[in-house]
Amino acid sequence: MKKIGIFVYEGVEPIEIAIFGTFSMAKRVIPDLEMFLVSENGGDVLLANGLVVKAHHSFSSSPPIDALIICGGPGWPKQVSNRKALDFIGAHRETLTASVCTGAMIFAATGLLDGKEATTKASYADGEVDPFEVFRERFPNVRLNRAGIVDLGSQVTGGGVSLCIDTALHVLAKLYDEETADKVAKVICYDVARAANARERGILVAGQ
Template identity: 45%
Template sequence: MKFAFLLYEGVEPIDLAAIGVISMAKRVVPELSYLTVAIDGGLQRLSNGLRVAPDFAFGDCPEVDAIIIPGGPGWPTASEDGAIRSFLQRRSGSATLVSVCTGAMILAAAGLLDGRVATTKCEVRAPEPSPLAVLAHEHPEVDARKALVVDTGTIITGGGVSLCIDAILHVLATRIGPDEAAEVARIIEYTHAWQANKARLPTLA
């Protein structure tokens, strides 16, 4: 299974944990692979100033099985970027789209969550509005729910920030196998955290 991780200006670095899970998962499922992709080949500055070089631009990105759309304070600008929206719309037919945190807002802006149940980041520090509330208000055609993961088959939306780990474990459990996902959780020392998160938040389909 091949993953692509979308990069854009203002991605939250903690969302890179999604790549970290896949990297560690290769020890359990060696055939897994991943790449990074952005509008062009230029360095992408994350929200903390860290600059990351994508492997591919939109125009030369190979076919993948899943595209991970991260969140971060850059999501409003990314949501308005026609190139990003078009890339996701084109790939939605061939790849599973997996948003983590406020990456769901980008999918919503592209019209890809219309008529679907979806989740996104909930917890914030006042006076910042909850992205889940923003999703419900600005995209009434989306059934916004507080959840750990929402899996609608071709599109998966995950909860906020560190729950990006849970979203990727869910992908591994449902697309590769539950035993493999459990072993990945064990080797990243996340077994109990994953169980606790699944106990406190629903997984919706």
């Protein structure tokens, strides 16, 4: 049995709840898979633009996990200064940890990505600031790469925003195997999109 914790906070972009949805569908292939939302205090969490979700656990009540995923969204600036959040992530430094989208900013704020490669959200709307430029300014010790996914072994960063699904499937491949991730991708009708994203955006794996 594998347990996956998904870190949510005020201002997460709702599309990233597709991470939970991907794992929910994955249970059709992996019945004993468990996943849950975790936030600083547990309970209701207000996401971007008014959606409210209920975190199953707080930092203090979170059970042991096999993988931790850090969501992104416009609430990330507050979290990079949230000592409790950074300590929670840091406490899982030996655990498979992944970020999606601007969740990489929170991941980088822990210092765990210093001297390593990472990716983050690469696309943005007119009038918005380039997330890559923000990342470079705030975390100069991390080497940015425009790959869709950067895999450092126990640390994974994924791009934005719908690439949260690709990152979730990548985590499944690491926890189980590629065949299992492929089966889940087919169940959610994402096998073609996943293959196209890997081909067009690339997956950087350390040491390969």
